[in-house]
Amino acid sequence: MSEAKTRTTREGDVRHEVIYRAVSDAIIEHRLKPGARLREDALAEVFGVSRTGIRKILQRLALEQLVTLTPRRGASVTRPSAEEARDVFAARQLIECSLMVDAAKRITSEDIEALRKMAQEERQALKSGDQSLAIRLSAAFHLRLAQLAGNATLAEFVERLCSRSSLILAVYGHRGHLGCESHDHDDLIGYLEAGNGERAKAFMSRHLKAIEASLSMVEEDNAIPDLQQIFASD
Amino acid sequence: MSEAKTRTTREGDVRHEVIYRAVSDAIIEHRLKPGARLREDALAEVFGVSRTGIRKILQRLALEQLVTLTPRRGASVTRPSAEEARDVFAARQLIECSLMVDAAKRITSEDIEALRKMAQEERQALKSGDQSLAIRLSAAFHLRLAQLAGNATLAEFVERLCSRSSLILAVYGHRGHLGCESHDHDDLIGYLEAGNGERAKAFMSRHLKAIEASLSMVEEDNAIPDLQQIFASD
DNA sequence: GGTTTTTTTGTTGTATACAGTGTAGACACT
DNA sequence: AGTGTCTACACTGTATACAACAAAAAAACC
Numbered sequence: 001m002s003e004a005k006t007r008t009t010r011e012g013d014v015r016h017e018v019i020y021r022a023v024s025d026a027i028i029e030h031r032l033k034p035g036a037r038l039r040e041d042a043l044a045e046v047f048g049v050s051r052t053g054i055r056k057i058l059q060r061l062a063l064e065q066l067v068t069l070t071p072r073r074g075a076s077v078t079r080p081s082a083e084e085a086r087d088v089f090a091a092r093q094l095i096e097c098s099l100m101v102d103a104a105k106r107i108t109s110e111d112i113e114a115l116r117k118m119a120q121e122e123r124q125a126l127k128s129g130d131q132s133l134a135i136r137l138s139a140a141f142h143l144r145l146a147q148l149a150g151n152a153t154l155a156e157f158v159e160r161l162c163s164r165s166s167l168i169l170a171v172y173g174h175r176g177h178l179g180c181e182s183h184d185h186d187d188l189i190g191y192l193e194a195g196n197g198e199r200a201k202a203f204m205s206r207h208l209k210a211i212e213a214s215l216s217m218v219e220e221d222n223a224i225p226d227l228q229q230i231f232a233s234d
Numbered sequence: 235m236s237e238a239k240t241r242t243t244r245e246g247d248v249r250h251e252v253i254y255r256a257v258s259d260a261i262i263e264h265r266l267k268p269g270a271r272l273r274e275d276a277l278a279e280v281f282g283v284s285r286t287g288i289r290k291i292l293q294r295l296a297l298e299q300l301v302t303l304t305p306r307r308g309a310s311v312t313r314p315s316a317e318e319a320r321d322v323f324a325a326r327q328l329i330e331c332s333l334m335v336d337a338a339k340r341i342t343s344e345d346i347e348a349l350r351k352m353a354q355e356e357r358q359a360l361k362s363g364d365q366s367l368a369i370r371l372s373a374a375f376h377l378r379l380a381q382l383a384g385n386a387t388l389a390e391f392v393e394r395l396c397s398r399s400s401l402i403l404a405v406y407g408h409r410g411h412l413g414c415e416s417h418d419h420d421d422l423i424g425y426l427e428a429g430n431g432e433r434a435k436a437f438m439s440r441h442l443k444a445i446e447a448s449l450s451m452v453e454e455d456n457a458i459p460d461l462q463q464i465f466a467s468d
Numbered sequence: 469g470g471t472t473t474t475t476t477t478g479t480t481g482t483a484t485a486c487a488g489t490g491t492a493g494a495c496a497c498t
Numbered sequence: 499a500g501t502g503t504c505t506a507c508a509c510t511g512t513a514t515a516c517a518a519c520a521a522a523a524a525a526a527c528c
Contacts, residue, residue, distance in 0.1 A: 040510070050483045051510090059290065063297050071247060072489055072510060087387040094388070098328055153321040153398075154328070157391055247511090274480070284513045285480090306480060306519060 019047045020057045027066050027077055028139065028163060029132035030170035034079035038067060064160055066167065078167065082217050085168045089212045092161050095154055096142065096208065097201045102149035104197030111148055112193050118144065119185040139166050141185055148192075165211075172215040184210075253281045254291045261300050261311055262373065262397060263366035264404035268313035272301060298394055300401065312401065316451045319402045323446045326395050329388055330376065331438045336383035338431030345382055346427050352378065353419040369400050375419055382426075399445075406449040418444075 023043070026032045038058065040051045047054070062069040068078045080088075118141050125134040139162035146158035184207050191200035257277070260266045272292065274285045281288070296303040302312045314322075352375050359368040373396035380392035418441050425434035 039508095041508090052482055052484090055510095056293065059293060060297065063294065073491095074510065084387070087385045090385055091387045091391070094329065094332055151321045151324055153318070153325045153395075157325070161387070273478095275478095286512055286514090289480095307521095308480060 015047075015049065016053055016057060019043075019049070019053070020060065022047075023057060023061065024066065024163070025136065027061075028136055028166040028170075030135075031132065032077050034077045034167065034171055036077045038075040038077065040074065064163060066163060080164065080168050080171060082172075084164070085172060085212075085215065085217070088161055088164050088168060089208060092158070092165065093205060093208050095158060095161070096146060097204045099146050099149040099151070099154060099158070100192070100200040100204050101197035102151070103145060104192050104195050104200055106150055107148055107192050107195075112189060115141070115144060115189050115192075116186070119189065122185065135166050135169055138185075139163065145188075168215070169211075172217055174214065174216060249281075249283065250287055250291060253277075253283070253287070254294065256281070257291060257295065258300065258397070259370065261295075262370055262400040262404075264369070265366065266311050268311045268401065268405050270311045272309040272311065274308065298397060300397060314398065314402050314405060316406075318398070319406060319446075319449065319451070322395055322398050322402060323442060326392070326399065327439060327442050329392060329395070330380060330442065331435045333380050333383040333385070333388060333392070334426070334434040334438050335431035336385070337379060338426050338429050338434055340384055341382055341426050341429075346423060349375070349378060349423050349426075350420070353423065356419065369403055372419075373397065373400050379422075402449070403445075406451060408448065408450060 023032075023038075032038075040054050040058070043054045043058075044051045058067060058069065058075045061067040062075065066078055067075045069075050118137065122134055122137040122141060125131075125137055142162050143155070143159050147155045149155070184203075188200060188203055188207065191203055257266075257272075266272070274288050274292070277288045277292075278285045292301060292303065292309045295301040296309070300312055301309045303309050352371065356368055356371040356375060359365075359371055376396050377389070377393050381389045383389070418437075422434060422437055422441065425437055
């Protein structure tokens with residue numbers, strides 16, 4: 001570590017971003033399962049930084065509701081409740097559908113090309129069985145779509161909602177049945193390309209409803225924490 | 235302060251919340267003007283805590299976009315651009331109007347009573363010329379309204395939007411012409427009490443449009459570049 | 469006199485040390 | 499055996515010290 005002191009703080013900034021991404025992706029891809037504890041010491045050692053930096057990242061993730069920060073117990077990956085899942089999808093239904101109208105008006109040919117590429121990558125991931133990657137790519141697709149409408153604030157909301165949706169999918173989704181059907185996104189691109197905003201809006205609505213319907217809202221069968229859930233239900 | 239060392243960390247938690255509120259309110263009420271620098275040292279001394287706690291609060295405020303955190307320059311109160319203002323009001327138009335329908339279905343008599351009380355307080359503040367307080371109460375009213383719809387996620391979005399709106403109003407609003415007309419909120423309660431969601435929705439739309447229209451979207455006179463322009467007047 | 473370089477100061481970024489709290493294991497008692 | 503209590507450990511919360519960097523001020527140079 002003797003030469004490590006020459007690292008500038010500017011490098012430290014991007015490193016924080018990298019660590020944030022790493023943790024965030026791990027959660028979204030379900031490599032870190034809901035309920036998993038995230039100890040500051042452990043993370044600090046893994047990434048070779050001090051706890052200070054880790055805390056900052058943990059707090060950011062907590063505000064995005066990807067991790068839960070209980071007062072003196074530390075951080076753990078959030079386990080979204082069924083109610084939260086319902087709220088999130090209701091919010092997506094409202095916001096994303098509405099954005100399709102503006103998106104159809106403003107979309108350019110470059111956008112279409114980029115979207116098609118993303119959809120293809122996603123299909124590829126699905127075909128090769130990489131479910132984690134597919135979930136993340138799907139979220140990225142929806143976000144990109146939302147950004148087309150030109151409202152940065154709403155796009156940010158969609159980003160948050162997509163992250164949480166990924167978590168929800170990882171918890172309540174069936175193994176063999178991923179949220180987004182493989183051809184759905186391509187169809188959506190088609191409607192947007194044709195400038196048919198209303199059609200895209202209706203399709204997005206069905207699309208989101210289909211994802212939500214594919215969830216099995218049964219509480220996880222946690223052999224051990226069964227008791228906890230029963231008595232911690234209020 | 236000799237026995238201050240007996241303060242538990244649990245007390246520290248609520249203290250942080252208090253400090254957060256204090257800073258947040260100060261920004262929302264325009265006692266801290268956009269562009270004002272927020273030095274960690276100064277805040278730490280004012281509130282009697284270390285910089286560590288201040289940093290946490292500052293980062294939270296930054297994620298809520300009330301303060302801007304430039305890499306090595308520190309924190310300052312965010313100066314919302316005209317574009318951001320447009321985006322925020324478009325988002326409010328979409329979300330808050332839509333929520334009125336659900337709110338009308340779920341509202342109870344206790345809710346109505348609480349809302350009337352809030353509206354009255356707001357009118358009082360307006361009458362007594364306390365513009366800062368009125369802005370904050372107005373935001374609280376809109377938030378309370380959003381919470382009625384029963385979607386915690388969307389309510390949280392509305393909270394964020396209202397905070398930012400307060401900031402926008404503080405920057406672009408005219409002095410004598412506050413955003414919310416005094417009787418608007420009472421009218422809205424009436425529609426909700428009657429269970430007329432569609433009417434409430436339409437009224438909310440007009441209400442928000444009126445607020446936005448009352449803004450003067452002239453770009454602020456940036457003191458520093460002003461000089462350059464003045465002396466480059468050859 | 470104006471411009472560039474150097475120094476100084478002020479402020480944030482990071483790490484580490486310490487204090488306080490939650491948790492679990494051991495031991496004693498019923 | 500089962501339960502209550504005590505003690506040791508693990509972890510987080512907070513403060514402080516130090517290092518890095520940016521801006522402003524001063525000095526030197528043209």
